[in-house]
Every structure is written in structure tokens, then in C-alpha cells.
Amino acid sequence: MKLIRRLTDGVPSRALWALGVLLVALLVAPALLGKYGLSVLILILYFAFVGQAWNIMMGFAGQLSLGHALYAGLGGYVAAGLFFHYGLGPWAGVFVAVAAAAAAGAIVGYLGFRFSLAGVYFALLTIAFSEFTRLAFDHWEWAGGSGGLFLKVDSTVDVWNLRGGPLLFYYLILALAVGAFILCRALLESRLGRYWLAIREDAEAAQAVGVPVLRCKMIAVVISAGLTALAGVWNAFYYNNLFPETAFAMGRSIEITLAPIIGGLGTLFGPMVGAVVLTGLGEVFTDASEYFHVPGMKQIFYGLALLVIVIYRPAGIWPWLAGRLGIGERRP
Amino acid sequence: MSGARLELDGVGKAFRGLRAVHDVSFSVPAGTIHALIGPNGAGKTTIFNMIAGVYVPDAGTVTLDGRKISGLRPDRVCDAGVGRTFQIVKPFRGLSVLENVTIGALHQRPDLGEAREVAASLLAQLGLHDRRHQLAENLTLPDRKRLEVARALATEPKVLLLDEVMAGLRPTEIDVMVAFLRDLNARTGLTILLIEHVMRAVMALAREVVVVSYGEKIAEGTPQEISRHQAVLDVYLGEQEMS
Numbered sequence: 001m002k003l004i005r006r007l008t009d010g011v012p013s014r015a016l017w018a019l020g021v022l023l024v025a026l027l028v029a030p031a032l033l034g035k036y037g038l039s040v041l042i043l044i045l046y047f048a049f050v051g052q053a054w055n056i057m058m059g060f061a062g063q064l065s066l067g068h069a070l071y072a073g074l075g076g077y078v079a080a081g082l083f084f085h086y087g088l089g090p091w092a093g094v095f096v097a098v099a100a101a102a103a104a105g106a107i108v109g110y111l112g113f114r115f116s117l118a119g120v121y122f123a124l125l126t127i128a129f130s131e132f133t134r135l136a137f138d139h140w141e142w143a144g145g146s147g148g149l150f151l152k153v154d155s156t157v158d159v160w161n162l163r164g165g166p167l168l169f170y171y172l173i174l175a176l177a178v179g180a181f182i183l184c185r186a187l188l189e190s191r192l193g194r195y196w197l198a199i200r201e202d203a204e205a206a207q208a209v210g211v212p213v214l215r216c217k218m219i220a221v222v223i224s225a226g227l228t229a230l231a232g233v234w235n236a237f238y239y240n241n242l243f244p245e246t247a248f249a250m251g252r253s254i255e256i257t258l259a260p261i262i263g264g265l266g267t268l269f270g271p272m273v274g275a276v277v278l279t280g281l282g283e284v285f286t287d288a289s290e291y292f293h294v295p296g297m298k299q300i301f302y303g304l305a306l307l308v309i310v311i312y313r314p315a316g317i318w319p320w321l322a323g324r325l326g327i328g329e330r331r332p
Numbered sequence: 333m334s335g336a337r338l339e340l341d342g343v344g345k346a347f348r349g350l351r352a353v354h355d356v357s358f359s360v361p362a363g364t365i366h367a368l369i370g371p372n373g374a375g376k377t378t379i380f381n382m383i384a385g386v387y388v389p390d391a392g393t394v395t396l397d398g399r400k401i402s403g404l405r406p407d408r409v410c411d412a413g414v415g416r417t418f419q420i421v422k423p424f425r426g427l428s429v430l431e432n433v434t435i436g437a438l439h440q441r442p443d444l445g446e447a448r449e450v451a452a453s454l455l456a457q458l459g460l461h462d463r464r465h466q467l468a469e470n471l472t473l474p475d476r477k478r479l480e481v482a483r484a485l486a487t488e489p490k491v492l493l494l495d496e497v498m499a500g501l502r503p504t505e506i507d508v509m510v511a512f513l514r515d516l517n518a519r520t521g522l523t524i525l526l527i528e529h530v531m532r533a534v535m536a537l538a539r540e541v542v543v544v545s546y547g548e549k550i551a552e553g554t555p556q557e558i559s560r561h562q563a564v565l566d567v568y569l570g571e572q573e574m575s
């Protein structure tokens with residue numbers, strides 16, 4: 001109860017009601033949506049979840065990572081590899097996957113933070129590590145090398161081995177997204193969360209009021225990497241295949257950053273709102289380019305849409321939307 | 333909170349061969365207010381940064397109640413009981429005034445609600461209560477200086493280092509700040525070391541004044557002694573009138 005009170009403290013009751021309605025709607029959505037609708041919703045929730053994970057580092061602690069594909073890819077490969085080679089189920093393998101990604105995050109973080117790489121220089125380091133890993137996996141036979149790793153596609157539903165159709169993966173990613181949302185709210189309303197914000201705003205001033213800057217940044221990157229690995233495991237078992245070229249791709253890392261940037265950095269709803277808008281736009285432009293038979297139209301209009309949003313809503317869509325709705329989740 | 337004794341013993345620091353501070357020793361007894369003055373570039377802020385853990389001294393030690401704090405990280409120095417403000421103010425710009433001070437208060441009180449109460453009370457004392465929900469970046473410079481003081485005090489220090497918190501304040505505002513600091517010192521016994529160019533504040537607050545020039549201590553004494561000290565007058569002649 002105490003925890004619930006702390007999490008909901010200061011949240012207007014109509015916002016809580018709206019959240020409740022949203023959750024119920026998401027729970028019953030599969031019964032109402034067709035196959036296509038469900039697949040779009042799955043994409044939205046996936047980007048909302050990884051966006052939330054990335055937002056811990058950038059939005060809360062102010063550390064720009066452009067290599068989050070590393071953690072997602074690593075998580076996916078570890079869980080899928082253990083399942084493929086040793087039959088270790090993903091519910092057990094996920095622990096190894098998260099630990100591996102958290103360790104990778106700790107290494108990247110330590111190298112960057114210990115030697116005071118800030119801003120874009122830190123971002124370059126994260127890109128470099130992601131690329132190293134891609135090259136390593138390209139040549140690692142155990143993980144299938146550049147030919148990829150494939151899980152047997154099986155239509156029977158087997159929850160214990162994460163074998164099943166979109167419905168299973170829908171509820172999984174919904175649980176992850178809801179869990180990450182609650183976790184982030186709890187973190188933000190804690191001393192650690194406030195220390196992250198202080199570091200984001202001014203690390204030197206933060207340290208002067210007793211914030212152990214290095215330790216707080218390390219915790220941020222470890223949590224962020226661990227959560228991202230969960231998305232990677234989910235991804236691997238949903239799509240049943242992994243290639244170094246895509247799992248660790250630069251584009252994959254960028255994709256992870258878009259929803260929170262468009263939705264509103266450092267806000268709890270930003271990643272969700274961003275995921276809805278971006279996935280929605282993506283689908284609309286895909287359909288449009290098919291309808292008009294103009295290949296490449298999607299990319300151009302998608303890019304233009306991003307540009308327009310970033311120019312007119314530089315703080316993201318959510319802070320503006322929240323103001324309009326009178327809920328006002330300010331960047332704390 | 334009560335004050336601690338701050339002592340600098342033969343402290344020195346050079347930057348790439350440039351001697352910024354050389355062999356500076358002085359001590360601030362627990363519960364007193366001392367001032368550190370000197371012309372621009374004399375090394376005052378460098379001395380502060382060595383006390384606060386931003387720089388490690390090349391020579392000498394800084395001790396707090398006999399415990400060595402030089403060489404510790406800034407957050408450890410804060411743990412030891414030193415609070416500081418920055419000459420070039422460093423508010424957490426994108427956060428509200430209340431959150432700025434709350435973050436300072438979290439140092440001693442891990443509970444967010446409790447920390448917020450401490451912060452609110454400090455803001456009231458410093459006259460920032462009405463602005464507590466504004467973003468720190470929207471404050472005027474004098475208010476930012478006050479915010480610096482509130483945030484440093486929120487960590488419940490034993491020694492408070494104030495780096496030119498009067499600069500940019502109007503005379504009446506200076507008097508308010510002086511009264512606040514004097515009252516704070518009388519009430520809590522907090523030790524205060526201030527770097528200040530505003531002589532009106534130095535004269536009103538400091539029991540003793542340490543004067544540095546070109547990185548070295550050239551005089552030390554009561555404000556009255558200092559204002560008659562020949563070396564000090566030489567340094568300040570044509571620069572600033574001692575009032």
C-alpha cells in the first residue's frame with residue numbers, strides 16, 4: 001500500500017482513471033483487433049518498452065547512448081543461443097541474458113564515465129562497442145556467425161519455452177511495458193532518481209551536494225542495459241531469427257532512441273506517446289507508398305514528419321499534450 | 333548542525349607549471365565566520381576548490397576537525413560536512429527551485445517527502461518560497477545566488493563555503509543576506525568561510541579576514557587590522573576602495 005501511495009502521490013485522480021482505462025483497453029484489445037492491428041500494437045509496445053529503458057540513461061541521467069542495440073542483441077543472442085544449443089528455456093536463459101547485457105553496460109559505462117567521456121564522445125564509445133560486438137558475432141560459430149541463428153518455428157503454444165503466436169508475445173510485451181513504466185516511476189520518485197536528474201542538469205553541482213556521480217551513472221547504465229536485454233530476448237523468440245547485421249545494427253540503436261525523443265525525453269509517458277506516433281506514422285506511410293506505388297515514399301515522409309515534430313515540439317509531444325490535457329507531467 | 337574547525341596547512345596548487353596557490357595556511361575555528369579576500373586571480377576560488385575536493389592540492393593538507401579531507405572526491409567532502417556554492421552559479425536549470433534544494437536535502441534524508449519539507453523551510457528562510465515551483469533557469473541572478481546558498485545548506489554542512497554570493501545583489505539585499513548568515517551562524521554554530529568582494533558584507537560578518545594575492549597569503553587579521561594593513565592597501569590601491 002505504502003509503495004502504491006508513493007507511486008501515485010501527486011498524480012491527479014483523473015490521470016489515474018485514464019491510466020486504468022488505458023490498461024483495460026490494452027488487455028482486451030486483442031479480442032477487438034484483427035491480426036494486423038495486433039501486430040501494430042505489438043510494435044508500439046515494443047518501442048515503448050525499449051524507449052523507456054533507454055530513457056533511464058538519457059532522459060533521467062543525461063547520458064547519451066547510441067549503442068543500445070548492443071544490449072538488445074546480446075540479450076537476444078544469449079537467451080536464444082542457450083535455448084538452441086542446450087535446450088535451456090528462455091525463462092531461465094533470460095537471467096543469463098540480462099546479466100550479460102548488464103555486464104556489457106557496466107564495461108561501456110565504466111570506461112566512459114571513469115575517464116569522463118561526456119556527451120557525443122560517450123555516444124561514440126557506445127557506438128564503437130556495439131560495432132565491435134557485431135563484428136565478433138559475425139565470426140562466432142556458436143552464435144551462427146553471419147549466417148544467423150534460427151529458432152525452430154512451432155505453432156503449438158508452449159509458454160515455458162516461449163513458443164507461440166502473436167497473442168502470447170503481445171501479453172508479454174504488454175507486461176514488460178507496464179512493468180518498466182512502474183519501475184521508472186518508482187525510480188524517479190526515489191533518491192537515486194533525483195540524483196540522476198541532478199547529474200543530467202549539472203554533474204559538478206550534483207557532486208558538490210554529495211551525489212556519488214560515478215556510482216549513480218553506473219547504476220543507470222546497468223538497469224538500462226538489463227531492461228533492454230529483456231526486449232532483446234522477447235525479440236529473438238518472437239521473430240525466431242537473429243543476424244549480427246540487424247541485431248547490432250546502428251539503425252536498431254537509433255530506432256530505440258526515437259520514441260522517447262519524439263515523445264518527450266525524461267518523461268514517463270514520452271516513450272509511449274512517441275511509440276504510438278512513430279509506429280502510427282510508419283504504418284500510414286507504408287500503406288500510402290503501396291497505394292500510390294511510390295517506393296521510398298515512406299522513408300521520405302517519415303523523415304519529414306520527424307523533422308516537423310522536432311522543430312515544433314523540441315521538448316517532445318507529451319509535455320505539450322499533457323499541458324493541453326491539463327495533466328501536466330512536467331519534466332521534474 | 334554545528335560547526336567544525338577547518339584548517340589549511342601549507343596548501344599549494346600549480347596548473348601546468350603556473351603557480352596558482354602557494355603555501356597557504358590558515359584555520360577557521362568551529363562556529364566562526366572568516367572571509368577570504370584578494371584581487372581577481374589571486375587564487376581564492378582555487379583554494380575553495382581544494383577544500384571542496386574539486387582539485388587535489390600538490391602540497392599541504394586540508395583538515396576538518398583534524399580529519400584530512402584533501403584528496404577526497406567532492407561528494408566525499410560533502411559527506412564529511414563541507415557545503416559550497418559556486419562563483420559561477422550552477423543551478424540544476426531544468427528542475428524547479430524546490431527540487432534543486434530537495435536534491436541537496438536528500439544527502440541527509442533519503443526520504444523524498446522529508447527532504448522536500450527541509451527544502452521548503454530553507455526556501456522560506458531565504459525568501460525564495462514564492463518561487464519554489466519556478467524552473468531554476470528562470471530565476472534572476474540574485475535569486476540564483478540565494479538558491480546556491482539554500483542548496484548547500486540543505487546538505488546540513490558543518491562548514492559552509494560561500495563563493496561571492498553577494499555579487500550582483502543590491503545593498504538592501506546584501507543586508508538581508510548578511511543578517512541571514514549572521515543569524516544562521518549564531519543559531520547553529522555553523523562555520524562559514526566566504527570569498528567576497530563586497531567589503532560591506534566582509535566587515536559586517538567576518539571575525540577574521542585572510543588576504544591572498546598572487547596565490548600567497550599576505551595578511552590575516554580582524555577586518556579593522558586588515559583595513560589598515562600596508563601590504564593589503566598596496567595590493568588593493570587603485571583597484572578597490574576599502575570601505
